Amino acid sequence: MHPQISAPQAGACPLCGMDLVERGAMGGGGDAVRLGPDAAALAGVVTAPAVCRAVEFELPLFGRVELDASTVRSITVTVPGRIERLFVDSVGMEVNVDDHLYELYSPGLLSAQAELLSTAERFTRAAAGEAGFILENSERAYTSSRTKLRLWGLSEEQVDEIERSGEASDRVEFRSQFAGTVVEHGAYVGDYVHSAGELMRLADLSHLWVVLEAYERDLPFLRYGQAIEFEVDALPGQVFTGTISLIEPTVDRVSRTAAVRVHVLDPERVLKPGMYVRSRALVALDREGHARGPDLTGKWISPMHPEIVADGPGQCSVCGMDLVPAQELGLVGGGEGTPLVVPTSAVLTTGRRALVYVHEQDGDASLYRPREVRLGPQAGDSYVILEGLVEGEQVAVQGAFRLDSEMQIAGGHGLLSLPSESIDREPSRVDRGMDGPMDPARVVDPGHGSPLRHAELWTDYLRASAALAADDGEGARAAFEALATDARAAQAPDDLEAAQLGVIAGASARAAGASAIADQRAVFDEVSEAALSLIELAGNRGAATLRVAFCPMAFDNRGARWIQGPDGPLANPYFGASMLRCGVIEREVTRP
Template structure:
């Protein structure tokens, strides 16, 4: 069998035909991404794609830009948040208004004895206690009541001298010699003055004059009506001049000493009324008043003592007992907003104004007095402006507002 030899020219032509075929088939087998999407969209039944933001569509219209929370060029600093988002967060608004503010100061005080109703029983001569009439701590005594009797050699000698002076006055008081009559009178007055200096009452002196008998012991009486809160007197004990034997306090009127912080002292005035309650009986409310503001400050606690005075007729309040004190101060009518609406960032105080349509504007303000739920506004807001009262939740939820607050450099006229 004869084989025909293939010439080189035939091989070249064959390769050219195969290459041209691949050039024609390659784009149809592996089309580009853009052309594939265009071919798919141009297929019957496929929806037309929406143009990208800012891109013109086939009909010549420009697609709108999506809504964002970027600051508006018309109102610098204003941030727009979709209303649905605000409703989901639970943002609340409230108008700025003038309100009557009342500041409440609460503290704990200690019940103390009224020092003006306190008496200490001492004697001015030495002696021995014979008999005790008030022998227990806490006994209630009345003014002039006998406390104890005392024997003193000096007291006995003074009684004898006084009786001699009384007899001398009777004998020599009508003497024809003026010097003698005057001398007997001066001697009687000197003996009587010694009794007075020793706190011997007038009725005992009169009794001594009438009976003419020297008493071995003399009674010592209570100087005030009150309760015995300290007792050192014992039957048969020897006592020296100036030794404190009894301490008697009138507890029908007491003090409460309370600590008030330095920043609250300006609100406390003399004669202000205060409500006093006890921890074991909160239902009982007593009324006191500010009696004195002490002039010194404790450097460690930064507090000053304030004395509250109140009646204690049933003696429910006892010395060294703790009591709760509440002082309400009327501050008058002032421009105020809820404290929860204020965001404190260092020395800055920021609130968010609501302009409607989800537009919020951060505003720097200057605050004044703070009460329980209100904060006074000194600068930055006007009456009638609407503010966000749940701004803290808004800041936590919308981090985009944080950058707006941090970018605020300040307000004209505010520091």
């Protein structure tokens, strides 16, 4: 039970009182488990080679539908006046080019029309008299009067009609120069409007953006042109597709996310701006475990509208700019080669450390040696191995837990009994989900007056955890709403704590908006990691002792941590009733 305890002779374990067993008596050596053919078959140990092959995985992202800003057009007033009639008076109306929009009373327009009639009459007389200098000046004045009315928004036909009728009107009808759907409206009959005042906005709703929020740890797996699939609650079962057209170059200091823009064509107009989106980025990996972008070699792209891609030189269909080679924008694919992978069942992990059991043949017997590996991302039912294995090595893909138990019983170094040189090893970048070990100089003294002293945040976090463990989606939603409010209200003393509070607030809000408990559990993992980072920064400022728990089987054996209260049995929020007690309590964090 406690393989770290050893003695030169038989005796009892000082921790639990059990009899000590002879090292190797259960089939293990100091650094390997030795099994004969029959024993291996009884233990159910199956091996498979580590192989290099193409792998893909899905990266979940959340976001919302937004207007394509390049299609938005403002309808503005070009001359001061009073609105007498509104022909387009509400959001949602469809507008075509040359549709009438509004009728305006304007003394300035009345004067401009009178000026046009006067200059037209002088120009006509001068042309009949063939007076050279007078004709030239009259023509210039006449042209200027027509141009003024055109710049004020009247059409060529309207200006011609004023000349034909010979009368100036104090009420003029204005027509649309654009087509689209009214998405904003702020004018009413009787309003007095000033020059450049905005009356309404139009947009083309068949071209939309889906703006996703990607955490900084996910950014290495996203590339321009990458395929995205997404769903909305309003249309269950219907899957939409788009491609990434822009990854914003900055990360929000509070939420720690960068906006990822996906260009979507929606000719049937079933998507509505503001809809909540659950999406999956399809990620293909190269030999280093990095995302492989689409092959854009030889393609030409618009610098201003990167969703415009062509096979050769030309002009952007949106803005008319010359297209440039994809190489000039640094958008040509990703790395090369295929990654080294093993099945997920071959990897044992504590969240901080991962190992596999490597098979070696020793005569008729088999040796299984534990070897620590550095994991890349999980791709479906496989893990990418960045360090620790070479292609062709055989690893145990079934029975690894039995081998690890045998190793620990025999006093060897298994998953939970680290060699002395590994006890203080910092978790890798992949383990921690951040860009390296935390700098001790950045840890904030928990006694400095952190606003985390209030217990509401931890109380609502524990409510959310308990609700998920009880498979209570509605209870979890209410707890997440409260938790998001708590995190927004907290006043952090520095940017480090503010960043984690921002993650908790944003992720909790998304969890509150999720309709399925599986989505809530996926986001709860993000909330928990941010909460644990908060404890590392400021200590436990809750009302009681907190316990850090870990489940190695969550999320297809990737593993996940969470925080529990001081009392009661372990309650797994990631599985609920199906595996309520799966996991272990790693440590306790007491209130200082």
